[in-house]
Amino acid sequence: MRINADFSRRVVVRFDDSDWVPSPMPGVERKMLDRIGAEVARATSIVRYAPGSTFSAHTHDGGEEYLVLDGTFCDEHGAFPVGSYVRNPPTSRHTPSAPDGATILVKLHHFDPADRTEVHVDTAARDAPRLPLFSDSREDVAIERWAPGAEVSIDAPGGMEVFVLEGGFAEAGDTLRRWDWLRLPPGTATKAKAGADGARVWVKSGHLVHVPADA
Incomplete structure (x- = not known):
């Protein structure tokens, strides 16, 4: 599959x-x-x-x-x-x-x-603009809180996944809301704009350059 x-x-x-x-x-x-x-x-x-x-x-x-x-x-x-x-x-x-x-x-x-x-x-017990979850030489995982209307620059040389936990944001003409998922390929440079209620997102980056070539 x-x-x-x-x-x-x-x-x-x-x-x-x-x-x-x-x-x-x-x-x-x-x-x-x-x-x-x-x-x-x-x-x-x-x-x-x-x-x-x-x-x-x-x-x-x-x-x-x-x-x-x-x-x-x-x-x-x-x-x-x-x-x-x-x-x-x-x-x-x-x-x-x-x-x-x-x-x-x-x-x-x-x-x-x-x-x-x-x-x-x-x-749930910790609230911060950026809450680190895990990081090593292959990847970085965090939860980020974007203020209402904030423009967020995304530089993803190793690719990125963004999963919406609360609120929403717009990127490249798409609007993502609660539990929507965005995957950006390696080498992506883009901007996201948080919605009127802001956004709380799970972000994982760097890992997509480690996908096996025969996957």
Whole structure:
């Protein structure tokens, strides 16, 4: 399966215009933002767990990174409420569940195979114009708050993803709102303008130059 698999192209996926796709587990659905592979895939998705749903135990050979958008996401390592940002590195294993339901933004199989760094940040408990979540030689991940009407210069030599958590912004003629996703290819230089209510966005940059050539 290949969805938005050309990382040299700019992509916009609007939450309201994309469909939920059932996963192999009852009660777990996905909106696929990009994907290379079948059930085990390099992928970016919004995943919705119905109350009481679970996913079978599995190992993340390529790592997993997620941000809880709604509800509480659980596994044997804890209960992660809205705003929790978690990085489970390659070789990590867990059994996800959502007793009361949950929605997460998740990325799979994009880690350096040697990465063993675990991260857990409660972003709901911290408010700042820029909240760093993770940074290494390959990528930078943060949550940014853009003031109403602010013009934001974007320089993305290594590519960038921007996911709207609150508010919205305009870029290159497109307007993005809550839970919309923008992917900019390596070498992009552009400007975004926050809407009247400002914008709170999850931003990941630098990582798209590390996509394998045969992906």
